Structure formats: structure tokens, C-alpha cells
Amino acid sequence: MENEEQRELILETMESMLEIQLRSVRRLKRSNTQPGKRKAPGSQSRKRKSLTELCFQLLTLEGGALHVDTMVELLKKRFGRSTDRDSLASALAKKARKDERLQRVAPGTYTLNSETF
Numbered sequence: 001m002e003n004e005e006q007r008e009l010i011l012e013t014m015e016s017m018l019e020i021q022l023r024s025v026r027r028l029k030r031s032n033t034q035p036g037k038r039k040a041p042g043s044q045s046r047k048r049k050s051l052t053e054l055c056f057q058l059l060t061l062e063g064g065a066l067h068v069d070t071m072v073e074l075l076k077k078r079f080g081r082s083t084d085r086d087s088l089a090s091a092l093a094k095k096a097r098k099d100e101r102l103q104r105v106a107p108g109t110y111t112l113n114s115e116t117f
């Protein structure tokens with residue numbers, strides 16, 4: 001008989017836990033679907049700029065050509081964004097081939113086209 005009581009206690013406990021979880025899920029679901037409800041300031045996600053866009057910004061600010069190594073350092077220093085040198089070099093090379101704004105002037109060195117300034 002004691003075994004049956006333990007079983008019943010365990011099942012009641014599990015049932016209570018599941019009811020609490022279900023209420024929590026429903027509350028979260030309601031709060032996410034209510035129209036007009038504003039998020040707390042600072043909790044709205046801002047779209048982060050890509051590393052190549054930040055490089056365009058660096059090239060604009062510097063006003064001349066920059067080597068990839070220099071860009072990696074400036075990205076870290078000015079924007080707090082660290083990146084792998086080879087990844088950035090590859091991304092910039094692709095952009096230089098496709099995009100009219102960026103031009104490769106020497107191995108690993110890029111500048112913005114003059115009409116971009």
C-alpha cells in the first residue's frame with residue numbers, strides 16, 4: 001500500500017509541475033503576441049553592421065588606402081569587433097571584384113573608388 005501512495009504522490013507532483021510550465025508558456029506566448037506592447041528600451045535588437053560595411057566606414061574616415069592588417073587593428077580599436085585576418089581579406093577581395101565602391105590597389109590593400117568619397 002505504501003508503494004501505491006508514493007506512486008500517487010510522484011504523479012501529483014509531476015502534474016503540478018506540468019501545469020506550472022504550461023501556464024508559463026501560455027503567459028510568454030500571450031506577451032509576445034499582444035499588439036502595441038513596447039519592448040523595454042535597449043532590448044530592441046539593432047542590426048549589426050557587417051565587417052565589410054565597417055571597413056567601408058574606416059576607408060572613408062581615413063581617406064586613403066588601408067592594408068588588411070591595419071583594418072583588423074582599427075576594427076578592434078574603434079568598433080570593438082575582432083575578426084580573422086584571412087576571413088576579412090577574402091571578404092574584401094570578393095567585394096572588390098563585385099562592388100564598384102571598393103578597389104584593390106596592392107596585395108592586401110584596398111581603397112574606395114574616388115567617386116565614393
